[in-house]
Amino acid sequence: MTWLTEWAAYLPQMMSGLGVSLLIAGVSIVAGYPLGLVLSVMVSARNLALRTLALAVVEIGRGAPALVILYLFYYGLPKFGIAFESITAACLALIWNSAAYSSEIMRAGIQSVGRGQLEASSALGLAQRHTFWRVIMPQGMRSAIPGLMGVAIQMFQGTSLAYAIAVPELMKSAYNIGSQDFNYLQIFALAGLCYAAISMPATWITVFFEKRMARHA
Amino acid sequence: MTLSEIADGKLAPRTGIKLDNICKRYGDHTVLDDVSLHVEPGTVTALIGPSGAGKSTFLRCINLLERPDSGTIQVAGHTIEPGKVVNNKDLAALRSTVGMVFQSFNLFPHMSAMKNISFPQQKVLGRSREEADARSMELLERVGLKEKANQPPGRCSGGQQQRIAIARALALDPSIMLFDEPTSALDPEVGLEVLAVMRELAADGMTMIVVTHEMQFARDVSDTLVVMADCKIIEQGDPGAIMSDPQEARTRRFLRAVLER
Numbered sequence: 001m002t003w004l005t006e007w008a009a010y011l012p013q014m015m016s017g018l019g020v021s022l023l024i025a026g027v028s029i030v031a032g033y034p035l036g037l038v039l040s041v042m043v044s045a046r047n048l049a050l051r052t053l054a055l056a057v058v059e060i061g062r063g064a065p066a067l068v069i070l071y072l073f074y075y076g077l078p079k080f081g082i083a084f085e086s087i088t089a090a091c092l093a094l095i096w097n098s099a100a101y102s103s104e105i106m107r108a109g110i111q112s113v114g115r116g117q118l119e120a121s122s123a124l125g126l127a128q129r130h131t132f133w134r135v136i137m138p139q140g141m142r143s144a145i146p147g148l149m150g151v152a153i154q155m156f157q158g159t160s161l162a163y164a165i166a167v168p169e170l171m172k173s174a175y176n177i178g179s180q181d182f183n184y185l186q187i188f189a190l191a192g193l194c195y196a197a198i199s200m201p202a203t204w205i206t207v208f209f210e211k212r213m214a215r216h217a
Numbered sequence: 218m219t220l221s222e223i224a225d226g227k228l229a230p231r232t233g234i235k236l237d238n239i240c241k242r243y244g245d246h247t248v249l250d251d252v253s254l255h256v257e258p259g260t261v262t263a264l265i266g267p268s269g270a271g272k273s274t275f276l277r278c279i280n281l282l283e284r285p286d287s288g289t290i291q292v293a294g295h296t297i298e299p300g301k302v303v304n305n306k307d308l309a310a311l312r313s314t315v316g317m318v319f320q321s322f323n324l325f326p327h328m329s330a331m332k333n334i335s336f337p338q339q340k341v342l343g344r345s346r347e348e349a350d351a352r353s354m355e356l357l358e359r360v361g362l363k364e365k366a367n368q369p370p371g372r373c374s375g376g377q378q379q380r381i382a383i384a385r386a387l388a389l390d391p392s393i394m395l396f397d398e399p400t401s402a403l404d405p406e407v408g409l410e411v412l413a414v415m416r417e418l419a420a421d422g423m424t425m426i427v428v429t430h431e432m433q434f435a436r437d438v439s440d441t442l443v444v445m446a447d448c449k450i451i452e453q454g455d456p457g458a459i460m461s462d463p464q465e466a467r468t469r470r471f472l473r474a475v476l477e478r
Contacts (some may be wrong), residue, residue: 119282120323124337125312126390134336138327 007045007190010177017173018194020087024169025156027091032098032155033148040110041102054103067161069093074165090162090169094155099150109144110136146213149206153199160195170194230291231258232314232392232424233260239278239288241271248274249285250448256393256441259422263429263439263456270445272428274377276397279426280315281308293392313341316391320398322378324370324385330357331366334385341389349388356384360414376407380414387418394418432475436460444468 042054061069074089084092113136121131163171172192176182234256236262241249250272258261264272277283278299287300293314309385315402324333334353338344344352357363360380362373370378379399386394396415400408419425419438429435435456442456443468446467452459460476463469 020447114323116319116321116323117325120317120319120325123280123282123312123315123317123319124385125309125341126337127340130340133341135325142327 003158014173017170020169021159023051024159026089028094028098028155029152032095033102035099037100037106040106049140058103061096066097066158069096070161086165086167090167092119098155102148105144105147110140112143146206146210153202233258234393235291237289239285247448252450258424260440261419261425261438262441263427263435264443268443269274271448272445276395276428298384315393316386317395318386318399320401322382324378324382326370329367329369330381334388338388343440352388356387360384376410379411383414393424398428434456
């Protein structure tokens with residue numbers, strides 16, 4: 001059997017794994033980014049308690065390897081009587097991860113908005129909330145888009161960690177198939193191709209956006 | 218209808234402004250040293266002087282973009298002492314009386330020209346969208362940019378952007394307009410479009426304070442010329458008289474440098 005016919009045979013099972021990976025990545029982005037936005041605002045809050053809390057969440061989320069957080073959720077929390085299904089634990093860990101990373105990108109985006117925009121807004125007499133939500137945020141988020149797309153790709157690749165707690169995602173599917181026939185080389189090459197099939201076009205789109213932004217900056 | 222009739226909707230009364238004993242320091246560095254200026258309603262004041270003299274800072278103190286350390290500002294029946302607590306009512310009154318135009322335009326790049334002008338009207342004056350858009354269109358037409366209404370600022374030249382910025386400020390019915398080197402970021406030729414709009418505004422009787430290096434404009438349009446140097450006003454009066462016969466050596470030196478370019 002050539003590799004290609006083997007791949008064709010494995011593909012249906014791989015696709016279900018890929019589906020799970022995409023689901024986890026999707027959840028971590030859809031839930032993580034809004035949370036990241038909240039954190040990005042909180043880290044510059046005037047209230048010290050809010051600021052400290054946000055900073056702790058962000059720094060742990062960025063500082064600790066995702067796998068550590070994943071294990072804490074899956075193996076650690078049951079000690080306190082909180083048990084999650086493996087896929088839920090994976091989603092929660094990656095949500096934390098994506099919220100932490102995206103919040104830093106959004107914060108940088110917000111800070112990149114020129115001082116002149118703030119001055120014009122105050123000279124016009126706009127209220128702070130209008131200045132923030134209508135003037136600063138749209139511009140800050142715009143410049144954050146390429147970075148956020150980058151984090152999304154990172155999240156998708158990060159779903160492979162869920163293998164470690166037996167979530168039936170792409171890596172787990174590949175491992176299962178491989179352990180039946182010991183065709184590890186072929187199957188992990190196929191897994192790599194599956195990740196690349198998503199990540200590479202996503203990267204191209206990101207680069208396209210980056211260039212577009214640079215042109216319209 | 219003239220520009221300022223549109224600008225003030227024939228409602229806003231002509232207003233002057235009195236600034237007394239304005240002082241501003243950054244740490245040990247004095248930027249404004251006891252500066253006083255009284256501007257009569259309907260007059261144009263040109264503020265000139267070497268860079269670092271404090272012209273822009275002074276202008277920015279007028280609408281409290283910079284907070285002076287001491288002094289008083291009297292405008293539209295409000296007396297504001299920026300060195301003390303300024304309540305929101307006084308600040309709002311000040312900002313609604315005084316419009317400002319910046320050297321770098323500071324238009325909102327993510328909004329169309331029209332939205333740039335309409336959005337503050339809706340939020341600050343509570344106008345409906347239709348009302349605001351109608352006013353924006355009137356003003357765009359007056360500054361000659363009706364066809365740019367739906368374009369973002371990025372698609373407009375510098376001169377066009379500055380005219381949109383002027384329209385944006387006028388849309389809030391200010392009785393006083395501050396201009397902070399409005400043509401300094403522009404090609405000389407393009408700057409003329411902006412100066413033309415400002416001349417028309419002045420002719421219509423808008424109270425204006427203009428920081429500028431455009432001597433021709435200062436001579437032709439302003440009623441009062443104010444020369445600042447070293448954090449102080451060193452000379453003020455009739456523009457023609459000061460330019461032809463400056464009393465201060467510092468003014469002479471500055472004028473020679475500017476006029477001989």
